[in-house]
Amino acid sequence: MRATRASRALAELYRARPDAVLSEPEVEAALASAGAPVNKVTVYRMLDRFAAAGLLHKQVDAARVTRYALAPQGEEGATPRFECDDCHRQFRLSQGSAKVQTALRQVLQALATAGHESLAVDIAVRGRCAGCAHPADGAAA
Numbered sequence: 001m002r003a004t005r006a007s008r009a010l011a012e013l014y015r016a017r018p019d020a021v022l023s024e025p026e027v028e029a030a031l032a033s034a035g036a037p038v039n040k041v042t043v044y045r046m047l048d049r050f051a052a053a054g055l056l057h058k059q060v061d062a063a064r065v066t067r068y069a070l071a072p073q074g075e076e077g078a079t080p081r082f083e084c085d086d087c088h089r090q091f092r093l094s095q096g097s098a099k100v101q102t103a104l105r106q107v108l109q110a111l112a113t114a115g116h117e118s119l120a121v122d123i124a125v126r127g128r129c130a131g132c133a134h135p136a137d138g139a140a141a
């Protein structure tokens with residue numbers, strides 16, 4: 001991967017916000033405000049390259065918007081995430097993640113014992129985020 005200024009800015013973006021789950025327009029806007037403006041095609045190309053390199057995890061939300069999150073590190077596969085039905089923002093859930101992982105390992109082990117192979121695990125919780133459910137409380141940062 002060529003370390004262009006834009007891809008360094010992209011890596012920095014996810015390093016600064018490791019829980020971010022961003023769509024292409026959001027990444028494009030973030031790069032522009034970080035002083036590394038790039039066009040849509042280039043952003044998509046970089047995101048796909050990062051995803052192909054295993055750095056980012058590509059997913060499609062309920063509104064069919066493609067979003068990119070930092071790929072889980074190590075062998076712990078799936079990080080549960082929460083998706084808001086109203087604004088379609090996504091949040092990765094780190095709280096309680098260990099318990100989910102333990103339960104998940106048992107499920108995967110049971111599958112393996114039965115001879116099945118699991119290819120991908122995606123844990124998503126849908127609902128309304130705090131900002132949409134309680135707009136009077138003011139927007140959280």
Ligand SMILES: [Zn+2]
Pocket residue numbers: 084085086087088089128129130131132133
């Ligand atoms: Zn929301």
